[in-house]
Structures are given as structure tokens and as C-alpha cells.
Amino acid sequence: xxxxxxxxxxxxxxxxxxxxxxxxxxxxxxxxxxxxxxxxxxxxxxxxxxxxxxxxxxxxxxxxxxxxxxxxxxxxxxxxxxxxxxxxxxxxxxxxxxxxxxxxxxxxxxxxxxxxxxxxxxxxxxxxxxxxxxxxxxxxxxxxxxxxxxxxxxxxxxxxxxxxxxxxxxxxxxxxxxxxxxxxxxxxxxxxxxxxxxxxxxxxxxxxxxxxxxxxxxxxxxxxxxxxxxxxxxxxxxxxxxxxxxxxxxxxxxxxxxxxxxxxxxxxxxxxxxxxxxxxxxxxxxxxxxxxxxxxxxxxxxxxxxxxxxxxxxxxxxxxxxxxxxxxxxxxxxxxxxxxxxxxxxxxxxxxxxxxxxxxxxxxxxxxxxxxxxxxxxxxxxxxxxxxxxxxxxxxxxxxxxxxxxxxxxxxxxxxxxxxxxxxxxxxxxxxxxxxxxxxxxxxxxxxxxxxxxxxxxxxxxxxxxxxxxxxxxxxxxxxxxxxxxxxxxxxxxxxxxxxxxxxxxxxxxxxxxxxxxxxxxxxxxxxxxxxxxxxxxxxxx
Numbered sequence: 001x002x003x004x005x006x007x008x009x010x011x012x013x014x015x016x017x018x019x020x021x022x023x024x025x026x027x028x029x030x031x032x033x034x035x036x037x038x039x040x041x042x043x044x045x046x047x048x049x050x051x052x053x054x055x056x057x058x059x060x061x062x063x064x065x066x067x068x069x070x071x072x073x074x075x076x077x078x079x080x081x082x083x084x085x086x087x088x089x090x091x092x093x094x095x096x097x098x099x100x101x102x103x104x105x106x107x108x109x110x111x112x113x114x115x116x117x118x119x120x121x122x123x124x125x126x127x128x129x130x131x132x133x134x135x136x137x138x139x140x141x142x143x144x145x146x147x148x149x150x151x152x153x154x155x156x157x158x159x160x161x162x163x164x165x166x167x168x169x170x171x172x173x174x175x176x177x178x179x180x181x182x183x184x185x186x187x188x189x190x191x192x193x194x195x196x197x198x199x200x201x202x203x204x205x206x207x208x209x210x211x212x213x214x215x216x217x218x219x220x221x222x223x224x225x226x227x228x229x230x231x232x233x234x235x236x237x238x239x240x241x242x243x244x245x246x247x248x249x250x251x252x253x254x255x256x257x258x259x260x261x262x263x264x265x266x267x268x269x270x271x272x273x274x275x276x277x278x279x280x281x282x283x284x285x286x287x288x289x290x291x292x293x294x295x296x297x298x299x300x301x302x303x304x305x306x307x308x309x310x311x312x313x314x315x316x317x318x319x320x321x322x323x324x325x326x327x328x329x330x331x332x333x334x335x336x337x338x339x340x341x342x343x344x345x346x347x348x349x350x351x352x353x354x355x356x357x358x359x360x361x362x363x364x365x366x367x368x369x370x371x372x373x374x375x376x377x378x379x380x381x382x383x384x385x386x387x388x389x390x391x392x393x394x395x396x397x398x399x400x401x402x403x404x405x406x407x408x409x410x411x412x413x414x415x416x417x418x419x420x421x422x423x424x425x426x427x428x429x430x431x432x433x434x435x436x437x438x439x440x441x442x443x444x445x446x447x448x449x450x451x452x453x454x455x456x457x458x459x460x461x462x463x464x465x466x467x468x469x470x471x472x473x474x475x476x477x478x479x480x481x482x483x484x485x486x487x488x489x490x491x492x493x494x495x496x497x498x499x500x501x502x503x504x505x506x507x508x509x510x511x512x513x514x515x516x517x518x519x520x521x522x523x524x525x526x527x528x529x530x531x532x533x534x535x536x537x538x539x540x541x542x
Contacts, residue, residue: 048183051200069147081137121163156267160254226508238408240427241417277470280393287353290438342391373398414439460537465490467514486514493538
């Protein structure tokens with residue numbers, strides 16, 4: 001018995017000694033390291049938790065599209081790195097972090113430095129590379145960072161949060177609503193918290209997940225089919241300005257944004273301008289109708305061309321159509337007819353209406369970096385030819401969101417609404433642009449154009465729409481290249497619209513007409529939304 005007691009005493013004595021030794025190692029030999037990590041933990045605790053971003057669906061379900069997630073991190077303990085390992089470790093860390101070799105050598109040469117974070121959001125490959133190297137001083141920890149569960153979906157709209165705290169939120173909703181999403185840092189004095197952290201707030205967007213997914217799928221297929229350079233889709237409720245979808249291609253994965261070119265981070269819907277082409281005839285015609293300069297039945301003799309200031313305008317089909325009404329101008333998309341309506345309205349009045357439709361100002365959408373198109377030819381060289389070409393969307397430039405806002409006002413009985421993506425915002429009326437009568441007449445013309453051309457027609461529904469095939473300017477030699485940009489804008493039910501769609505396709509191969517590319521894509525997306533919302537037919541005779 002005495003032997004057993006002696007053995008037990010000796011065993012627990014050794015165990016206690018080992019524990020004391022371990023505490024000594026932690027407190028004395030590695031105390032600085034853990035104190036530094038504790039300070040880092042305090043610093044992290046003073047950082048607010050970023051708010052989440054959600055999409056929705058027709059039933060009101062919230063779908064997370066930007067959340068926080070714990071990622072592995074890579075850090076070093078410079079004071080523990082042996083001199084003969086510093087060069088190799090610096091090269092390893094440079095390869096996994098992208099940091100300059102000289103900067104890492106400086107960090108590793110800090111003799112008393114117990115903690116330096118190298119990669120905040122490390123990939124499995126980077127972690128594996130560090131572990132397999134087996135170099136002392138390199139360690140794996142965990143840090144919270146932004147995660148986008150739907151990958152590339154609506155990437156330009158959302159933007160991203162950089163793993164580099166010096167950059168932070170960049171592009172899209174993440175940047176525009178940084179003050180709300182980001183919250184407020186806490187402060188400390190030494191190891192004592194002075195002011196508490198204020199966590200960021202969640203944001204629910206107006207984007208409908210299902211419409212967004214369908215829009216992106218249709219756009220991707222369209223670009224692939226016609227080998228186009230890029231494209232954009234916007235879906236909006238024209239009565240409120242609520243954006244239901246905003247898609248652009250090519251896009252990027254915000255979870256690995258460093259793998260993509262910076263140009264793909266920009267949102268073409270609000271940050272790119274182009275000549276709109278024949279869709280602008282709707283602005284011209286509705287303005288002329290509003291001013292009573294023409295009526296839908298006003299006629300002119302189309303000879304197929306019009307000469308102004310020594311230059312000749314021709315119709316897209318190079319044909320003369322004889323005696324034609326203003327409705328016929330929209331149905332057949334005649335350039336000479338748009339120029340006729342503009343001349344009936346008058347250059348000064350035309351310019352006033354174009355301004356009224358908002359083409360010299362930002363749309364007001366709650367997204368960063370919005371740009372404004374140009375009306376310069378109407379301002380610096382007031383020749384009749386410039387007003388005539390502007391009447392059918394040539395020589396002036398717009399953004400897709402500005403064009404959508406303008407045509408949405410025609411759809412919304414002449415009243416313009418501010419487009420927005422934050423569901424917490426209230427619809428904002430920007431004013432009446434044209435009379436309700438002028439709006440109704442223009443919509444009738446658009447419906448007639450859809451019936452005449454058939455491609456966008458949907459059984460049981462009055463569909464209002466207009467194509468635009470714009471030539472791409474040649475910025476090297478002047479004039480226009482053989483490349484085109486196809487655009488279609490349409491809405492339904494035409495006289496009580498539940499949604500409006502803009503589809504834009506940049507530089508499709510072979511320069512096809514819009515009727516071959518974006519119009520069938522519009523019909524496909526419109527039919528999806530009609531079925532998704534279960535919108536009742538408004539034209540049972542067709």
C-alpha cells in the first residue's frame with residue numbers, strides 16, 4: 001500500500017511540475033506572443049460585425065447574398081523565425097500573399113515582434129502551401145471576412161469588401177451603403193474598452209432572386225450565341241422605380257475578385273455610356289405629341305432620305321416608304337420620320353424635352369459611380385443635322401439606367417420615378433415629363449410596333465416595345481464602325497405595366513439587327529416574369 005501511495009504522489013508531482021513548466025513557457029517564453037494575440041483579439045472585438053445583404057422573392061423571403069464567414073488566416077511570429085529561415089519564409093509568404101518580398105523581409109526582421117497578420121482571407125491552397133513548407137514562424141489562425149454565397153450573381157450590383165482593410169468596401173451596394181453596413185468601430189485605451197462597437201445594419205434589396213437568375217441566364221446564353229463582347233439587363237417596376245434585376249456580363253466572383261480585371265468591377269448599367277439608337281425615337285415622338293406638334297395620324301412623304309447641312313440621312317433599310325403616319329414611323333423605325341417629328345417640334349423645344357427626360361443628370365439610383373451621358377452635339381454645334389440624328393439616337397450618349405428611367409416615365413403615364421435598389425427606401429416621384437394623353441398615344445404606337453413586327457408578341461397580352469440598333473463610333477478614324485449595339489425596351493401589360501425590361505447586347509458578331517438578338521431574349525424573360533407573378537392577360541382577343 002505504501003508503495004502505491006508513493007507512486008501516486010510521484011506521478012501527480014511530475015504532472016504538476018509539467019503543468020508549472022508549461023505555464024512558465026506560456027507566460028515567460030511565449031508571453032509576448034500571446035499578449036500580442038490578445039491585443040489583436042481586443043482590436044478585432046472593437047471592429048463591428050458587418051451587416052448582411054439580402055435579395056428577396058415574390059413571397060417576401062429574404063435570401064442572403066453577402067454575409068460574414070470565418071476564413072483561415074496566415075500570420076507570423078517574427079521573433080521566433082530563425083535567421084537561416086527568413087529568406088525562404090519571405091519568399092513563401094510573398095508567393096501566397098502577393099506582398100512585396102522586401103516588405104516581408106522587413107517584417108521578419110523585427111526581432112521583438114510577436115505577431116504580424118499576413119493574409120486575412122487565405123484559400124485552402126495557400127494554407128496547404130504554408131503547412132507543407134514546414135517553416136517555423138508561419139502560423140494558421142482564423143478571421144472573419146465577407147462571403148458571397150451566390151458567387152458571380154449580381155456581382156457588379158453588390159460590389160465586394162476587400163480582405164485588405166486599407167481598401168475596405170469597393171463598388172456596388174457594399175460601397176454605397178458602407179456607413180450603414182459597416183457600423184462603427186469601438187475604441188480602447190490600452191486593454192480597456194472606452195466606447196462600445198456599433199454593429200452594421202442589414203440591408204434588404206429590391207432585387208428578386210428568381211428574376212435576377214433568369215436575367216443572367218438569358219443574357220449569358222445571348223452573349224454566347226452571338227459571340228458578343230458584353231451585355232446588360234435591367235428589370236424595373238415602372239410605377240415605383242424599384243429595380244427587380246440588374247445583370248451584366250462579363251462579371252466576376254467577389255469571393256476571388258483579385259482573379260479578375262478591374263474593368264469587370266464597374267457596373268455598365270450605371271457606369272457606361274453609349275449611343276442608344278432607335279429607342280430614342282420614343283423620346284422624340286412622345287415629346288412632339290406632348291407639344292401637339294404632331295398626332296399619331298400626322299403624315300409625311302418618306303422619300304427614303306433627308307439632306308441637311310450637306311449631309312444625308314437615310315432609313316435603316318435604305319428604302320422609301322411613301323406617305324407614312326407617325327405611328328408608321330415607330331412601327332417601321334424610320335429615321336426620316338423621327339427627323340420629321342423633331343423638325344415639327346423645333347430644335348429648342350426638342351432640346352428642352354430631352355433635358356426634361358433627364359439625360360443631362362444622374363438618375364439618382366442608390367449605386368456608386370453613376371455617370372451621365374452627353375448631349376454635346378446639340379449644345380456646341382447647333383446645326384439641324386445634329387438635331388435630326390439625335391432624334392433617332394445617334395450622336396448623343398446615355399447610360400442604360402437613364403434610358404430605362406426615361407422610357408419608364410412613358411410607361412408610367414408620363415410620370416418619372418427615381419430608380420432604387422434598397423427596399424427600405426420609399427418610391428420617389430421626380431415629376432411629370434409628358435401628359436397622360438401623350439403617354440397613352442406613345443404606348444399605342446409601341447403596341448402597334450410589336451403587333452406589326454411580331455417577334456416580341458406574347459399571346460393574351462398587350463406588349464409595348466421598341467428596338468434600337470446603334471452603330472458603334474470609330475474613335476480612331478471618325479464616323480462609325482461596322483459593329484453595332486442592340487437594345488430593346490419593352491413592358492407589359494402595356495396600359496398597366498407590372499414590369500419594364502431593358503436588354504442591351506454589345507458588338508454581336510456579324511452586326512445583326514436587334515430583332516434577331518435582344519427581342520427574342522426580351523420575350524423569353526417577359527414570359528418568365530408573367531408566369532412567375534401570375535399576371536392576368538389584358539388582351540384576350542389575341
